[in-house]
Each structure stands twice: as structure tokens, then as C-alpha cells.
């Protein structure tokens with residue numbers, strides 16, 4: 044049965060750019076575009092900026108250097124440096140973590156990131172609307188132009204018209220509403236990377252804990268033993284684990300919610316409940332099996348499910364694993380990156396754990412000093428004029444998605460999309476026919492690390 048909803052709603056005009064989603068990609072896009080002079084509206088479904096890093100409690104930035112140099116520049120570099128200056132990184136973290144070290148994560152305080160992003164958005168003049176969702180789009184599907192986006196919040200529905208639009212929702216919500224093509228999650232319908240509901244744990248005696256013992260590798264023997272003893276409700280051998288993110292606080296990334304579909308509400312709702320149950324289960328594991336966690340206590344679980352993969356838009360180019368293996372450099376490169384392919388187990392079999400481990404540690408892994416390029420065209424839904432995607436839903440195959448799905452890469456894509464949108468307006472260009480030399484110049488001026496490409 045269907046019900047036809049027809050409703051008169053107010054229209055707002057005058058924006059240059061609407062960004063849907065305030066995670067690392069959306070914040071970078073909105074703030075950088077606003078700094079370049081655009082009138083920007085940033086709409087975010089939750090009550091804070093930061094996306095997975097704050098509402099999802101993923102309180103660590105993935106590696107930003109390759110053992111020789113920092114490959115992540117621009118807005119993301121500004122954020123991590125400011126977090127350090129303001130004391131929002133744990134005291135054991137030094138600038139070497141993000142400026143030089145090979146495959147080193149940088150943990151942070153989630154409330155610090157929320158505050159910093161609020162301030163950066165306000166300083167740049169971005170209008171932020173929290174608790175606001177993009178729920179429909181007005182498009183001309185012939186010419187592939189977006190005319191407006193319908194938003195919903197406590198004030199009701201509004202149609203907002205702008206010249207340009209960026210989808211930074213992680214799940215490609217705006218692209219789907221516009222009718223852009225996308226791929227569903229997974230290598231196939233059976234093999235979808237499971238999410239994890241992350242948590243913050245307090246009362247950890249970090250000074251008593253040998254940090255090597257608590258790395259995914261260091262703790263593996265204890266996990267295997269507990270799995271064999273039937274401690275967990277599912278025999279999952281892949282546990283990223285517990286990471287020190289404060290003096291007594293740990294960020295817990297443990298417990299896969301297998302076969303959950305992030306873009307089906309029923310599945311997502313059940314997944315949240317299972318995620319909370321698993322979080323408690325893993326807390327008990329740490330309390331009972333790992334030294335230093337005896338007095339650990341649950342502080343909170345994420346308000347957002349930790350979705351690792353859902354939709355990927357079909358872009359003007361699809362970045363592929365072959366590009367990654369070739370350490371490909373692109374003339375329209377908007378970022379470079381150096382993270383391994385990280386695709387979690389699809390189920391609890393030993394075969395899956397082996398597959399994950401080999402893929403992460405062996406299969407073409409970038410050596411110190413190496414990097415690959417991220418081209419502009421993966422940010423443009425195929426054929427669209429004034430719509431861009433940035434972050435987790437950008438156009439790539441499933442393997443390279445396992446590398447670029449993380450916060451620093453999302454932020455670099457966001458900065459590039461925001462800059463491209465402003466350039467398109469200023470020079471009368473479209474998303475799919477943009478002068479990418481000009482874009483690359485502009486990104487370099489904003490501090491992006493973009494070595495000359497032959």
C-alpha cells in the first residue's frame with residue numbers, strides 16, 4: 044500500500060553550497076568553501092560535528108604519514124595540530140605520530156574535536172544546522188542538476204536552494220535522493236564488512252599496561268584463548284581492541300555486528316542493540332583477562348553505529364586496487380595517502396581471519412615512503428553538474444575503499460570537494476568538466492601535500 048504525501052513547504056534561497064553531513068568530509072568541505080568566500084549551509088543529523096570521530100566514538104585518526112613524510116595536509120593537518128596545541132590529544136602522543144611515523148594512529152579526545160569543529164565552522168562563517176536531515180531532493184534528472192534539497196528538523200520541512208551540493212553523509216544519502224548511481228556495500232551480497240559500535244571505557248590503569256600487549260597483535264593470544272573457552276557470544280578472532288585515548292580512558296573498538304545493513308532502518312536498529320550488548324561483553328573480557336583493566340568501567344557507547352561500509356557512488360572515475368598496487372599518481376590528484384587495505388572479517392571463520400590478516404599486512408601493502416594518489420574524479424557522481432561526494436561514499440572499488448574510508452582521507456576529499464564547488468561557481472564550470480589544474484593549484488595554496496606529477 045502507498046500513501047501519497049503532498050505538502051506545501053517553505054523555500055529558502057541564497058546559499059552557494061549545501062553540505063549534507065558534518066563528519067570529517069563534510070566539515071572540511073563546508074569550512075574550506077566558506078573560507079573561500081561561499082555562503083555555506085552545513086546540515087548534520089546529530090547534535091555535533093565530527094561524524095564517526097565524535098558521535099561514533101572512533102577517537103583516533105588513521106595514519107597521516109608514511110614513515111618519511113606527512114602525506115596528509117590542508118584542513119586535516121590544521122585540525123590535528125590544533126588538537127595538539129589545545130591539549131586534546133593524550134599526553135603520550137607527540138607530533139611524530141602524525142608528521143612522520145609509519146602506520147601510526149593518533150588518538151584524540153572526542154569532546155575536544157567537537158569544540159574545535161564548532162569554533163572553526165563559526166570562524167569561517169558556516170551556517171550549521173544540527174538535528175537536520177536531508178530527506179528529499181529536487182533535481183533535473185535529464186541535465187543531472189540538483190535544484191534544491193528538502194531538509195527536515197524540529198521546525199518541519201524546508202526546501203533549500205543553492206548553486207552547489209556536497210554529499211558527505213557517509214551513506215550517500217543525498218546522492219541516492221538525487222538519483223545518482225551507486226554500488227551497494229560489500230564485495231557481494233554475502234560479503235559486507237561488519238560495523239562495530241565503539242565505546243569509551245574509563246578507569247583504565249594505562250601506567251600499568253605494556254602498550255605492546257594491548258595492540259591488536261599483542262592481545263591476540265588472549266582473544267584466541269577466550270574464543271576457544273567460549274567466553275564470547277560469537278567466536279570472532281578479529282578484535283581491533285582498546286586504544287589509549289586519555290590518562291585513564293580507552294577507546295574500545297570491539298565486537299562485529301555481522302550481516303547488518305546500514306541503510307535499512309530495521310537492521311540498523313537491531314544492530315545498535317546488538318552493538319551495545321557486544322560492547323559490555325568485550326568490556327568484561329578486558330576486565331577479566333587483561334592486566335590494568337580490572338577497574339575499567341563503561342562510560343558510553345556511540346550514538347552512531349560504527350559503519351565501515353555502505354553505499355559507494357559511481358563516479359567519473361572509480362579508484363581501484365590496481366591503482367593502489369601501482370602507487371598510481373594522477374594529473375588530477377587532490378590528495379595522496381598511505382594507509383593499508385583494512386577490510387574486516389565477513390564472518391567468524393578462521394579463513395576470514397586469515398584473509399583479513401593477509402590483506403592488511405601483506406597484499407601490496409605500502410612500504411615506508413610510498414603513497415598513492417586520490418584523483419578528483421572519484422568525487423563526482425557520473426555526469427552530475429553541481430553535485431559532489433566526499434568521504435566514505437566516494438567512488439572506489441571495495442579494496443581501495445578499505446584504505447581511503449578513514450578520517451584523514453575523508454577530510455582531504457571534503458576539502459577538495461568544497462574547493463571544487465567554489466571554483467565551479469566562480470568560473471562557470473561544472474563538477475564533471477572542472478579545470479583540475481586550477482583546483483590542484485588552489486589545494487596546494489591551502490596546504491595540501493600534492494607532489495608534482497609527471
Ligand SMILES: Cc1cc2nc3c(=O)[nH]c(=O)nc-3n(C[C@H](O)[C@H](O)[C@H](O)COP(=O)(O)OP(=O)(O)OC[C@H]3O[C@@H](n4cnc5c(N)ncnc54)[C@H](O)[C@@H]3O)c2cc1C
Nearest residue numbers: 064066067068088094095105176177213349350434435450
Ligand atoms: C568502527 C570504526 C572504526 C574506525 N576506526 C578509524 C580510525 O581508527 N581512524 C580513522 O581515521 N578512521 C576510522 N574509521 C573510519 C572513519 O571513522 C569513517 O569512515 C569516517 O569518519 C568517514 O567520514 P565521512 O565524513 O565520510 O562520514 P561520517 O564520519 O560517517 O560522517 C557522516 C555524517 O553525516 C551525517 N548524516 C548522515 N545522513 C545524513 C542526512 N541525511 N542529513 C544530514 N546529515 C546526515 C551523520 O550524522 C554523520 O555525522 C573507523 C570507522 C569505524 C566504523
